Amino acid sequence: MLSRLLALLIAALVLLPAQAARAAEVLQVRSGNLLQVGDHNRTYTVELACVALPAGGDQAAADWLRTALPRRTKVNLRPVGNSQGVLLARVQRLGGDPATADLGQGLVAAGLATAEPGC
Secondary structure (H helix, E strand, C coil), X not given: CHHHHHHHHXXXXXXXXXXXXXXXXXXXXXXXXXXXXXXXXXXXXXXECCEECCCCCHHHHHHHHHHHCCCCCEEEEEEEEEXXXXXXXXXXXXXXXXHHCEHHHHHHHCXXXXXXXXX
């Protein structure tokens, strides 16, 4: 019993930091709802899912995202689909306040986007 507990503890200590090291990180904010994200050997173009930007609101949303997501910020991607080679995903900032971690919800809360119905 003690050996199983010790093995579990060692596995947790070894595996958890490795998973954190594999988190995706923001390489570039390309527009108000488009990010370039990398995970060591791959890069992805990611569109924020479940949000719609108003006409003419792209620059303000991009500025907000650049402030909220400096380069190399670790993020968690929760894919919801794809469109023409672009990953549609909910993007959560890691290591921050959980209440404001979802970037799409952050844009909506800042008044820079609207939530799409049914998401």
